[in-house]
Amino acid sequence: MSLKESSEAIFSESPGKIALRSLRKDKRARISLAILGVIVFLSLTAPLYSHFIAHTDPFESTLDATIMVNGITTPVLEASTTGLGLGITPIGPTWNLSHYFIGADSQGRDVLARLFYGGRSTLFIGVSSGLLCLLLSLLIGIISGYYRGWVDAIFSRVLDIIWAFPVYLLAISLSVVLLTSGLSLGFIHLGPGSFALPIFIIGVVYVPYIARPIRAQVLALRENDFVRAAVGSGAKNSTIIFREILPNIIPSLMVFIPIIVALSMLTESALSFLSIGVQPPAASWGTIINDGLGLLYTRPMVGIAPGILIAFTAASLNLYGDAVRDALDPKSRARGD
Amino acid sequence: MHRRPLIIKAVLATTALLVSAIVGTNASLAADSAPLAPYDAKKAGGTVTLVAQAAAGTLDPKVNYTAQFWQLYQASYDGLLTFSYGTGATTFNVVPDLAEALPAVSNGGKTFTFKLRKGIKFSDGKPVTVADVKASFERIFKVSSPTAGSFYNGIVGADVCLKTPATCKLDKGVVVDAATNTVVINIIAPDDAILSKLAVPHAVINPASAPSKDAGTTIIPTTGAYMYKSYDPNKSLVMVRNPYFKEWNHNAQPQGYPDQIIFKFGITPTAQVTAVENNQANWAFDPIPADRLNEIGTKYASQVHINPLTAMWYLPMNVNLAPFNNVKARQAVNYAIDRANMVKIFGGTQLAAPVCSFLPPNFPGHVDYCGYTKGATPAKPAKAWAGPDLELAKKLVKESGTAGQAVGIVVSDDDVNKQMGVYLQSVLNSIGYKATVKPISGNIQFTYIQNTKNKVQISVTQWYQDYPAASDFLDVLLGCASFTPKSDSSINMAGYCNKALDVKMAKAKALGATDPVAANKMWGEIDQEVMADAPVAVAFTPKQLDFISSGTKNYLFSLQYKMFVSQLIVK
Numbered sequence: 001m002s003l004k005e006s007s008e009a010i011f012s013e014s015p016g017k018i019a020l021r022s023l024r025k026d027k028r029a030r031i032s033l034a035i036l037g038v039i040v041f042l043s044l045t046a047p048l049y050s051h052f053i054a055h056t057d058p059f060e061s062t063l064d065a066t067i068m069v070n071g072i073t074t075p076v077l078e079a080s081t082t083g084l085g086l087g088i089t090p091i092g093p094t095w096n097l098s099h100y101f102i103g104a105d106s107q108g109r110d111v112l113a114r115l116f117y118g119g120r121s122t123l124f125i126g127v128s129s130g131l132l133c134l135l136l137s138l139l140i141g142i143i144s145g146y147y148r149g150w151v152d153a154i155f156s157r158v159l160d161i162i163w164a165f166p167v168y169l170l171a172i173s174l175s176v177v178l179l180t181s182g183l184s185l186g187f188i189h190l191g192p193g194s195f196a197l198p199i200f201i202i203g204v205v206y207v208p209y210i211a212r213p214i215r216a217q218v219l220a221l222r223e224n225d226f227v228r229a230a231v232g233s234g235a236k237n238s239t240i241i242f243r244e245i246l247p248n249i250i251p252s253l254m255v256f257i258p259i260i261v262a263l264s265m266l267t268e269s270a271l272s273f274l275s276i277g278v279q280p281p282a283a284s285w286g287t288i289i290n291d292g293l294g295l296l297y298t299r300p301m302v303g304i305a306p307g308i309l310i311a312f313t314a315a316s317l318n319l320y321g322d323a324v325r326d327a328l329d330p331k332s333r334a335r336g337d
Numbered sequence: 338m339h340r341r342p343l344i345i346k347a348v349l350a351t352t353a354l355l356v357s358a359i360v361g362t363n364a365s366l367a368a369d370s371a372p373l374a375p376y377d378a379k380k381a382g383g384t385v386t387l388v389a390q391a392a393a394g395t396l397d398p399k400v401n402y403t404a405q406f407w408q409l410y411q412a413s414y415d416g417l418l419t420f421s422y423g424t425g426a427t428t429f430n431v432v433p434d435l436a437e438a439l440p441a442v443s444n445g446g447k448t449f450t451f452k453l454r455k456g457i458k459f460s461d462g463k464p465v466t467v468a469d470v471k472a473s474f475e476r477i478f479k480v481s482s483p484t485a486g487s488f489y490n491g492i493v494g495a496d497v498c499l500k501t502p503a504t505c506k507l508d509k510g511v512v513v514d515a516a517t518n519t520v521v522i523n524i525i526a527p528d529d530a531i532l533s534k535l536a537v538p539h540a541v542i543n544p545a546s547a548p549s550k551d552a553g554t555t556i557i558p559t560t561g562a563y564m565y566k567s568y569d570p571n572k573s574l575v576m577v578r579n580p581y582f583k584e585w586n587h588n589a590q591p592q593g594y595p596d597q598i599i600f601k602f603g604i605t606p607t608a609q610v611t612a613v614e615n616n617q618a619n620w621a622f623d624p625i626p627a628d629r630l631n632e633i634g635t636k637y638a639s640q641v642h643i644n645p646l647t648a649m650w651y652l653p654m655n656v657n658l659a660p661f662n663n664v665k666a667r668q669a670v671n672y673a674i675d676r677a678n679m680v681k682i683f684g685g686t687q688l689a690a691p692v693c694s695f696l697p698p699n700f701p702g703h704v705d706y707c708g709y710t711k712g713a714t715p716a717k718p719a720k721a722w723a724g725p726d727l728e729l730a731k732k733l734v735k736e737s738g739t740a741g742q743a744v745g746i747v748v749s750d751d752d753v754n755k756q757m758g759v760y761l762q763s764v765l766n767s768i769g770y771k772a773t774v775k776p777i778s779g780n781i782q783f784t785y786i787q788n789t790k791n792k793v794q795i796s797v798t799q800w801y802q803d804y805p806a807a808s809d810f811l812d813v814l815l816g817c818a819s820f821t822p823k824s825d826s827s828i829n830m831a832g833y834c835n836k837a838l839d840v841k842m843a844k845a846k847a848l849g850a851t852d853p854v855a856a857n858k859m860w861g862e863i864d865q866e867v868m869a870d871a872p873v874a875v876a877f878t879p880k881q882l883d884f885i886s887s888g889t890k891n892y893l894f895s896l897q898y899k900m901f902v903s904q905l906i907v908k
Contacts (some may be wrong), residue, residue: 061763079685080631083638086688086882087630087682104626106682106756107763180773192745215365249736275750280759280774294752297607297628 004064015328019251022327029323032316039252039313041218052112053097059281065108067099069090076100076108089298102301105291111302114283118306123283124315125198125277126265132203132261134253142241142249144211145218153214154162163312164209174201193279198271202264210256214249221245251328258321262314269310285310348816348843368793368897370425373893376584376592377470380891383907386596386602388612389622390571397552399539402483402898404801405622407538409600411895412593413559413576413901417451417470417520418532421588422899422904428895429805430553431532434589435542435560436520439532446527446850449519451639458581460564470520472545478505479549483826484803487813488534495615503802529849529856534802537629562593562903574600588616593903594891602742611755612882613619613640619889620900625882630684633658633884642883643687644894647700649810650679650689652761652874653786653830655794660739660770667871669737670795673730673768675763676722677875682756688878691722695810695864697878701853702860703806707869715869746795747786750776757797757876765780765795784825789832799879806849807860812842815867833872838863 013021019102023029044048050058065076069091080087090104101112143156162170180198183190190196219225221244230240271277272286280287292303394404398414401407411419419434420426434441435457440449457465476497476536479484486499487554512521525532534540547557556565562582566575576598584592600622602614609621610629614637625633633641654661654670661667676691683689692698692709707722708715734740744765746760758774765772777785786796803809813819817839841863849856868875883900884890891906 059763059769061760063681063760064675077681079681080634083635084641085639086634086685087627088627088685089631098469116362152904194776199901248415275755277777280755281762294626294756295628297632298628299628 015251019324023323026323026327027320029327032319032323034100035312035316039119039316040123042116043123044276046113046120049116050110054099054101054110054113056099056110056113058109058117058283060109061281062108067094069094069096077102077106086199088204088301090295092299095148102305103299105288105302106294106297107291111288111305111307113196113272113304114288115285115309117284118285118288119309121195121282122268122286122310123270125195125202125263125284127168128195128213129199129202129206129264129268130200130257130261131164133206133210133264136207137214138249138253140207140211141214141238144216145215146222146237146241148222149218155211156215159208159211165205167205167267170271171201171271172207172274174333175271175274176203179276179279193282195278195282196326198268198277201271202267205261205267206263214252216251217249218245254277254328255321255325256323262317262321265317266314268309269306270304324328345362347778352633367579370427371423372423372427373588376587377397377714377762380906380908381592381596382592384597384599385618385620385889385902385907386618386907387598387600387622387902388609388618388808389602389689390605390609391601392568392600392602395431395551395553395566396555396558396565397480398541399473399482399543400551401538408898408900408902409563409574409576409598410538410541411561411898411901412590412598413561413565413579414538414543414565415535415560415590416538416540416542417453417538418536419589420536420632420895422591422895422901423895424893424895426896428897429491431536432586432589434536434586435470440522447524449522449524449531453520454519454585455696456583457585457908459558459560459562460579460581461543461558462546463558463579465560466545467515467518467520467541469542469545470512471507471511472547473542474511474540475505475507476543476547478502478537480551482539484534484537484563487819488539488803490536491526491528493525493885504828516775525596527847527850529846529853530806530808531805533806537803545585545624550562553778554801561590563598563613564834569782571603573602578601589853591904592833594906594908595903598902607845613884613886616886616888619886619905620902621884625684629682630688634687637884637887640883640887640889641884642892642900644881644883644896644899645686645699646801646807646879646881647693647697647896648799649692649878650683650757650797650799650876652795652797654872654874655789655792655830655832656872657832658794660737660742660744661794664870665733665737666739667734667874668709668715669730669768670765671868671871671874672726672733673764674874674876675725675764676876678726678760679785681891682878683753683877684695684758684882687880688882689879691877692875693718693722693868695815695867695873695875696807696860697802697810700802701805702808702857704861706865708865709871709874713869715865718865727768734769742770742793744770744772745775746772747775747791747793748775749779749780749782749797751779754779754782760797761797788825789822789827793830806848807857808842809866810848811860811863811867812846815872816842828872829873833867833870835867835870838866841866 050056066073076091077088091100092103094100100110103111105111108163140155144152174208179192182192227244230244268277269286272284273290278284288306289303295302342705393403395401398410415434417436418431421432423432423591434493435454436451437454453467477489479502481502494507495891510523543557554568563576564575564579568574606623606626612618613621654667680689680691682715697702699719705720708718710719710722710728711724713719744756746761755776761773785791786793816834817834820832820834821827845856845859889905891904893901894903
């Protein structure tokens with residue numbers, strides 16, 4: 001697009017529409033959305049796959065199950081018949097979608113079915129905790145930046161305290177404490193196996209990383225003429241925040257969303273890998289990698305497959321985040337990037 | 338005792354009568370029995386390298402209660418008595434060590450007179466005296482040895498020592514005479530297992546100058562073939578030859594073959610296997626990872642040694658907490674678990690066998706029976722476990738009125754235990770409960786599940802014999818005295834206390850001192866009566882797999898302490 005065309009577009013359309021149009025044209029956005037779409041679709045259809053295609057319950061141990069492979073009855077967990085006959089090995093990939101497409105885990109469960117279910121958990125926790133983090137960050141950032149003074153001082157120190165801990169150290173500490181006994185805050189009670197716990201933990205640990213830039217942005221906006229004018233005209237604080245401040249922060253939030261969701265998803269996977277995230281028999285990609293850890297020498301696919309899915313999802317989210325950033329950046333549009 | 342980190346593998350036998358009872362139940366053990374071959378000085382030399390994921394904590398032989406270090410203590414520390422070197426049932430024999438002979442027994446089985454050998458020195462060059470012997474027994478209480486209250490509480494004066502350990506004096510319990518070099522141990526009542534208890538590492542003789550508290554990483558002088566040169570729990574433990582050691586009883590403390598033994602820590606189990614395969618280490622301590630078993634069983638079969646253990650994996654159920662305060666709920670678990678599946682998780686039938694009875698096979702008092710299998714009841718048991726009965730289990734859960742209740746399963750966080758927990762969760766869910774698994778660090782799980790404050794409903798744990806007497810399982814694990822609410826040292830994890838059975842156990846123990854055969858019959862009955870109440874569900878009995886490098890020779894297995902490290906030949 002030429003500079004002249006670009007300028008005409010800017011004056012004839014709203015910034016939102018321009019950004020959307022730019023995003024639609026961005027190859028990175030289209031590819032990443034396609035990958036994410038496939039992963040989300042497969043995850044959402046996990047129950048259908050398990051019930052109607054694989055005919056299996058991916059949460060039930062089936063150590064003595066057998067299946068027909070090439071007309072031969074084969075145990076899902078095979079005892080070694082060579083040498084000293086040591087060890088039991090789960091069945092490997094059958095490459096047959098109707099049963100154990102990429103093999104079984106140590107409990108005799110269909111790994112592909114668990115991968116799809118794992119995607120639901122990982123994505124649900126990633127998106128939920130990401131949104132929770134954004135919501136908390138938005139609240140803290142706006143209140144802190146708009147009211148300044150002692151309100152800002154208190155919030156900033158709280159953020160400093162959270163920031164002082166490395167993210168994973170804080171997340172692991174909270175998980176270890178909360179996952180054994182659950183969390184009780186007044187009328188809120190979260191059981192040890194509840195998904196709400198990892199959502200809460202991950203949502204909280206990343207707040208300083210989002211709240212601080214938002215606060216800085218609000219502090220700057222607070223000094224702008226249009227905000228001063230609104231204050232001078234006697235507008236209420238809530239009106240100023242919702243009509244003047246918030247609309248100017250939304251573009252930043254839009255850029256943060258895919259990044260924080262990817263970060264949250266990775267953190268969830270890490271915690272689940274360490275057995276302090278999603279609890280068995282529920283599956284997440286992290287728990288499946290953990291299940292596969294003990295099978296690396298014999299059935300590496302159990303650990304590798306969820307790793308690949310995590311990598312693709314995180315890369316797609318980051319790629320999409322880059323595309324959103326560029327689409328919302330007037331300078332890059334003006335450059336014709 | 339629990340296996341790791343707080344366990345050991347058995348401490349055994351005692352009297353010749355008891356050993357004969359064991360041998361009588363296990364022809365294969367008897368057939369393999371042999372004394373230790375004479376020492377061949379030409380094969381001595383070199384360094385034995387052992388590898389483990391972690392150290393086993395304190396090096397103090399009176400405090401440490403782990404198989405990992407007890408295995409080393411046999412080559413370094415000595416008591417008045419010890420378990421014999423050799424193979425098979427021979428290793429259950431208690432033989433004189435620092436004592437010249439087995440004790441003279443008098444006073445109706447309550448007094449034991451030993452004569453201390455002369456000329457033995459500690460590794461710091463100081464002679465071993467009867468004063469050291471007395472101080473060592475007092476030190477058991479001063480350092481609050483984990484078995485002070487269970488193994489040695491029968492020594493006269495022990496009751497006061499248990500109450501005030503810091504000032505412990507056993508003037509009447511351990512009477513020594515420097516002039517005659519004699520040691521007299523008085524106990525308050527006959528104890529059929531007392532000689533075994535005197536042969537385990539907690540009863541070894543330390544210098545009287547040894548600290549009155551857990552020595553931790555501080556090295557205490559030894560009397561055996563090896564002494565400790567250095568110990569860094571994050572790095573390694575180094576043992577070298579004791580310059581003052583001269584062999585006095587080949588079966589008790591033989592000269593060792595390697596010049597040096599290095600135990601390296603911080604090596605993952607899979608790296609341990611690779612190190613042994615590549616001859617970078619002589620032996621891997623930790624259980625072989627499940628995905629390496631087939632590999633070593635095929636490519637390295639000649640380097641694999643599998644031996645029976647008198648041990649069990651079991652599920653203690655808290656009889657004082659819902660839903661397992663209902664006997665039908667506990668019986669339901671016993672019927673529901675597929676022991677063959679649990680064996681699969683452990684590594685297959687070569688490494689474990691399903692059992693139902695509390696006393697493991699080849700153990701005094703063991704009776705082949707299973708009250709919780711298809712077609713059997715505790716009143717009409719089958720000979721052996723033949724499969725689960727899920728329908729009956731569901732019926733019992735329904736009858737108990739506990740269906741739908743939440744059940745937390747506490748397991749150690751290593752792979753096998755975690756898999757056991759996940760399997761158990763699936764079973765409990767299938768019979769009507771809402772089960773969750775709580776994997777917690779193996780460093781604390783064993784004590785965590787003992788403390789009633791943690792409200793553990795059901796857990797997965799293991800028990801390996803301390804000595805070959807039924808009381809070490811039934812009395813220790815399910816006796817009323819072993820249940821201490823709100824304590825980390827409440828080994829009766831089920832919280833089971835049956836006063837009538839306690840009385841019967843006391844009778845069996847007393848009978849054992851004079852008629853072990855009749856006593857073992859009584860223990861067999863107690864086993865069945867206990868299991869009718871089902872405070873636990875026994876899953877399987879494991880075997881010991883040792884994987885050694887191709888350059889390592891002279892592998893010998895002790896039923897008491899497992900592989901004899903000092904007898905490995907690497908030159």
